[in-house]
Amino acid sequence: MRKYGILLLLILPLFTFAQDCSKVNKKAVKRLKIDVSTLASDQMEGRKPGTTGEIKARDYIVARMEEIGLSPKGTNGFVQDFSYFETVKQKPNKTKLSINNKLIRLNHEFFPINLSSNGTLTDIPVLAALYGIHLPAEGYSDYERLDLEVNGYIVQLDISTPKNLEFEVPDLLSRAIEAKDRGAVALLLYSSQNGVDLPISNFKRIEKIGIPVVFLKPSAFAKVPVEYLENASLSVLQYEVPAKAHNVVGFLDNGSENTIAIMGHYDHLGFGGEGSLYKGPRRIHNGADDNASGTAAVLELAHYFVNNKDTEQYNYLFIAFSAEEKGLLGSQYFVNNPTIPLSELNFALNMDMVGRMEKGMDLTIEGTGSALKWESYLKEIDCDAFPLKLEKREDGPSDHTAFYKMGVPALHFWTGKHNDYHRPSDDVEKINFEAESQIISFITSFLLKMDDLEKVEFHLRKK
Ligand SMILES: [Zn+2]
Secondary structure (H helix, E strand, O other): OOOOHHHHHHHHHHHHHOOOOOOOOOOHHHHHHHHHHHHHHHHHOOOOOOHHHHHHHHHHHHHHHHOOOOOOOOOOOOEEEEEEEEEEOOOOOOOHHHHEOOEEEEEEOOOOOOOOEEEEEEEEEEEEEEOOOOOOOHEEEHHHHOOOOOOOOEEEEEEOOOOOOOOOOOOHHHHHHHHHHHHEEEEEEEEOOOOOOOOOOOOOOOOOOOOOOEEEEEHHOOOOHHOOOEEEEEEEEEEEEEEEEEEEEEEEEEOOEEEEEEEOOOOOOOOOOOOOOOOOOOOOOOOOHHHHHHHHHHHHHHHHHHOOOOOOOEEEEEEEEOOOOOHHHHHHHHHHOOOOOHEEEEEEEOOOOOOOOOOOOOOEEEEEHOOOOOOHHHHOOOOOOEEEEEEEOOOOOOHHHHHHHOOOEEEEEEEOOOOOOOOOOHHHHHOOHHHHHHHHHHHHHHHHHHHHOOOOOOOOOOO
């Protein structure tokens, strides 16, 4: 319980949750403006993980947490750094292909796929194994049909699906392994049909099957027609490129056994590229709503809980995650390497995009399926500023999902998608700071209410 006397207990309940959310907290607005404007400024270059922009944003958040008076709860002060795989690269002079002695150009005409091992093969005969399907249970085998013996050969495989089959064909991985198990020394893949899921060239991890595997683009067959592949020389040298990103973690220690975790990601898309919906010349994606707004909200809640007069029943952990835009990598890393035991977490509260509230809009709260009582608790908070839209969905595309999957009740607050989402136009002048301060007041009331209650019980919804 927060510490106040019996007498106060009689009076305070009238006020404790009464962070009237319709009133705008001017001081909070001022702080939010500074934090969002700084994080979403061009100096931060879109806060892409592994870049100097991310480092600058990280250092700003560390300085703010220090200034607020949180104690460090990362692995290196406030920072918890982690590695992830950014991309796979090929050594161009060691990744080469020639067919019938004609040079096939890397990336323009062929590329190694994620299944490829490294290796060099010189002047090896090529055998076409059609689709490379071998399904004896269905009475179908390209190898038996053609009476093919591929041991020692480079095998040419059509990755599309033969027409008029009444069974499901094996996927690319199974077909590639079938050929390899039959002794193929490398695979040249292509597709004879449009509309087939083609292998991608911009993958992040190598899942090698033991032999080189490359995909031939249609342009390769302008040099050598697909029916006339006779021999090939091939070498592949590709490697995974790791990168480093940084979570920032601060702690308010109230001497409790249990902790409420409050979070939002601070990374964004840098100059665009992967994840961006913008088509045009390179431009900074400042990510004011996504998610400088949520990061500023994390700091504002930290400011509130450090500076209010009460000592809460629970400890509070404040986390700014990185590499969310790359697939929740920061939160995933944190739940696998938590700096306080996950079993001590009461619940997790995520804010991702809380800056674009307009008149008449809902405040969306997702994840209410993660505890049976969430809906009733949330509905008990008195707030006229905006209607609530409660969604059970526990595994939406943001950081709370990583916690939910580890059995921690988790909510996500946000003001919804908009036309500037993942575009350079998601900028600071479009943030409604007054409304954001109202949302934070609502969340504060909610947290104060939850602070008076027992630990929330996790619920796994049957779907
Ligand atoms: Zn986001």
